[in-house]
Amino acid sequence: MVDHSPSILVVDGLSETTAVLKAVFEPRGHAVNRVRQSQLPNSPLTSPRVVVWHANESDAAPLADCFQGIPRIFIGRADSPESDGETQRFSQPFEYRELLRTIESLLAK
Numbered sequence: 001m002v003d004h005s006p007s008i009l010v011v012d013g014l015s016e017t018t019a020v021l022k023a024v025f026e027p028r029g030h031a032v033n034r035v036r037q038s039q040l041p042n043s044p045l046t047s048p049r050v051v052v053w054h055a056n057e058s059d060a061a062p063l064a065d066c067f068q069g070i071p072r073i074f075i076g077r078a079d080s081p082e083s084d085g086e087t088q089r090f091s092q093p094f095e096y097r098e099l100l101r102t103i104e105s106l107l108a109k
Helices: 015-028 037-042 060-067 096-108
Strands: 006-011 031-035 050-055 072-076 087-090
Touching (some): 006 096, 015 050, 015 096, 072 096
Parallel strands (some): 006 031, 006 050, 072 087
């Protein structure tokens, strides 16, 4: 039985990132959803297990607080909280292989 719970949420970024994550993780039973940062306050989202946030502006970090306690991966140059132990950072350009490994390890927890 495949559980398509909202496992991975992608905020902003390239549609190719979402396509790669869907191709890898959906066959394993992890749903991948994508939203724009501007849609977050109005989106009735259930809590994902991992958030992949493409953030190139420093004002993205305060909005990320709505995902407190959920493992987050920031891609880009945004200022993000590092002290919570839940945040990973990737600079651009990044390697999909490294991103996939990081998501796999976070989902395994």
